[in-house]
Amino acid sequence: MMNLVSYIISNTQFSQQSVKNTIDLLNQDCTIPFISRYRKEQTGNLDEVKIGEIVKFKEQFEAIEKRKKSIFKTLEEQDVLSPELKQKIEQAQDLITLEDLYLPFKKSRKTKAEKARQNGLEPLAKIIMSQNANDVESIAYKYTKGNVNSVDDALEGARHIIAEWINERTDIRNNIRNQLERFAMISTKVIKTKANDEKAQKFRDYFDWQESLSRIPSHRLLAILRAESEGFIRVKIEIDNDKALDRIENRIIRSNNACADQIELAVKDAYKRLLLPSLSNEALQIAKDKADESAISVFAKNLKQLLLGSPLGEKRVLAIDPGFRTGCKLVCLDAQGQLKYNETIYPHPPKNDSTGAIKKISSLADAYKIEAIAIGNGTASRETEALIRKIHFKNDVQVFVVSEAGASIYSASKIAREEFPDYDVTVRGSVSIGRRLQDPLAELVKINAQSIGVGQYQHDVDQNKLQKQLDVVVENCVNAVGVNINTASKSLLSYVSGIGPKLAENIFNYRNDIGVFKSRKDIKNVPRLGSKAFEQGAAFLRIKDAKNPLDDSAVHPESYAVVAKMAKDLGKSVEDLIGNAELLKKVDLKLYCSNSIGLLTLEDIIKELEKPGLDIREQAKVFTFNQNIKTINDLQEGQLLPGIVNNITNFGCFVDVGIKESGLIHVSNLSDSFVKDVNAHVSLHQQIIVKVLEVDVARKRIQLKLHK
Structure with a gap:
């Protein structure tokens, strides 16, 4: 019987020690960012992606074990759990094998086979399957009683029982699975009454389509399944039926008599009515799961790049949500993203007050010492950008076009209402555009990642799997960058390792009460933030201008003592080490290795001391489209x-x-x-x-x- 560690190793090829230690850390409620950054010695330097793989297979194994317990309980209640069956279930390594083993004992709805059994036809089915009788009809005549009115009825009922036996045979199911895996074709046909539907036209490539199911790209399969769900096409999964039937018959029929004729009919019935519908749906679901995985992977990669997009930093920004008839909503934000002013201007048709708009923007830029302008990339974006470029600002003002994706979702959200209870959605949307320029990560975490719209068919994939993966991406990005505890929103704080929404709210409220956190030690005073949460989150929470410079670094508080010892041994203070590459080169790391801290962690500490709190993201750069291309x-x-x-x-x-x-x-x-x-x-x-x-x-x- 396979255990958790060996199951994960068989799927990942990671070392036994790495897997075992990682599982131990996960069972201690350690997070992926914490483990990958601060427990490298235990994991063998596994990164967050590899630790994520261990988490995935750990959950898979636990789901299999949970299903086994449920099946064991049911079989024991039915008093059918033989030692042989128990051993087969214990050895099963996937849910498909488990369900095949459980299939004969599943209490399902009233089947044709069950009805035939109730009519006393199981002995006849066994006689036919023995393939020793020649005069089957005479034998069948003996069973014509009660609800069985004729020999044909008796034989048909017996065939239904045989068909069910065939359907429950694991070897036959696996044989057809193998054929589906290797040779299945997915084909589509348009529903004629929908062929001219305007909404169907985007799927017209699939009105008459055929392709190998094993080779179809994920985006095409998801498009086909969407077209089917919207009622425009029918989808079929097909293999060579004659070949499949031959293979089943070769496994069962070993005579050339009347029994064989009945079994052949039962095989065709089992294949058409039970095996093919069930297993072709299973094959399509497996293909869909793979397509989901691929699409989710694309979305996750895109989201990571978006969240780690280049921040402008703490600069004063004038943000504009452009529009024609409704005007351009503009806001002025200070360097910390606080709203200082808002107004609507109408430079475009139908009002065409470009002169008034230019004057207003110019005066606001001067009054609020604006350093950059953020223009949303939606309707009237190009026209607004052209207007801005006509203005001669007194100071150097950079102009950026910023993605609006998801801004409308944020502006109508509970988070936005809490942040700006006295302003409408248009003002909130403009603020979001400006803040995205200042710090994309800090602003985008406020929006459900699925609403950002960077991927393919994200609404067609398994939504639970998608949400889970995207949450991991957001968590990893937030912790890779680090969070200023004194300025971060509740949304941003909630993604910090070990924190979560409730503690994030407690931190936010505590900050409002005490003013600012002056040291990482202060974090321990937050209500309900215990030692575990502090261990997991403290190093990802930064404190600017703290008395201890390590509080604004990725050095974990548990390693402060070793840094202090390094400084003392060099005859320097900790402050002297910060940013001093030449001095840090003199540190012999081997002298500081112990049971609690190893070389990998010490090397990370030195890198961090060289550039403490360094933002891993590149700074935002101005970009200009070709001004002659407007449509x-x-x-x-x-x-x-x-x-x-x-x-x-x-x-x-x-x-x-x-x-x-x-x-x-x-x-x-x-x-x-x-x-x-x-x-x-x-x-x-x-x-x-x-x-x-x-x-x-x-x-x-x-x-x-x-x-x-």
Whole structure:
């Protein structure tokens, strides 16, 4: 019987010690960011991705064990748990095998076989399966009583029982599974009454489609399943039925008499009515699970890049949510993102008050000492950007176009209402745009990640798996960057290792009561924040201008003593070590190794002392679109244009070239050589140069090529 450690090793190939120690840490309620950063010696330096794999297979194993217990209980109640069956269940390593073993004992709805048993036809089924009788009809005649009115009825009922036996045979089920895995084709047909439906047109490629199920790309399978769920097409999973039937018959039929004829009919019935529907659905679900995994992986990679997008930092920002008829909503934010002023201007049609708008923006930039302007990339974005570039500011003001994705979700959320109870959704949306420029991570954590819209078919995948994976990504990003405990929102604090929503609220409220945290020791005073939460979270919570400079670093408080000893041995203070690479080179790390701290941790400490609290993200850079390109009609084949990658999928990436429609760089146009992973060639929000290959104005489609 496989145990948890060996199960994980068989799926990951990690060392036994690494897996065992990681499981122990997880069972002690340690988080992935904490384990990967501060317990490297125990895990053998596993990163957060590998620890995430251990978590995934640990949960899988626990789900299998839970199902085994449930099956054991049911079988014991039915008094059918033989030693042989118990051993088979104990040895099962996946849920499919478990369910196959349990299938014969499952209390299901009234089946044809169960009805036949109640009519006393099981002995007849056994006689037929023995394949020794020649005059089957004469034998069947003996069973024509009660609800069985004829020989045909008796034989049909016996075949239903045989069909169920065939369906329950694990070897037969696995044989068909193997054929489905290797040879299954997925085919689609349009529902004729829906062929001309306007909403169906985006799926017209799949009105008559056929492809190998094992080779279909994840995005195509998800598109097909969406088209089916919306009622536009029918989907079938098919294999060579004659071949499948032959293989079943070869396993069962060993005679050439009347019994064989009945069994052959039962095989066809079992295959058509029971085996194929069940196992083809299972094969489609397995393919869907793989497609979900692929799509979730794409979304997770995109989200990570988005969250770790370049921050402008603590700069005073004027943010604009542009619009035509309803005007442009603008806000002024201080360097910490606090709202100082808001107003609506109307520079565009129908009011066309561009002169008044220019004066207002100019005066606000001067009054609030604005250092940067953030313009939302939605409706009227290009026109607003052109207006801003006409203004001659007294000081140097950088102009940025910022993604609005999810801003409307935030502005109507409970979080936004708590932050700005006296302002409407338009003001909140503008604030969000400005804060995204200052610190994308701090602002985007307030929005449900699924609403940010960077991925493919995120609404079609398993929503629980998606949410779980995205939460892991957000947690890893927040802890990789670190959080200023004295300025962070409740949303940001809730993702800190070991904290969560309730403690985040307690920290927030405590901060409001005491003013600011002056040291990491103060964190222990937060109500209900115990020693475990402090251990898990303290090193990810930073305190600016603290008396102890290590409080604004990723050095864990448990290692403060060893840093103090290093400084003392050098005849210096801890402050003298900070940022002093030459001095730190003199430290012989081997002298400080002990049972509680190893070389990997000490090396991390030295790196952190060289650049304490260093933000791993690049700083935001100004980007300018081609000002001559205003609509899709301005595009021409062969043009070279600046663009920003705004979404990545398995089949390529989408690029904003400054117009309403994004262009697609198909995976085949990312490189002259084979592209295995789109993320290896481009990243989200990367500034690139693209070549226009094709423009389809009618379908609003733009084909691009990455220009090296």
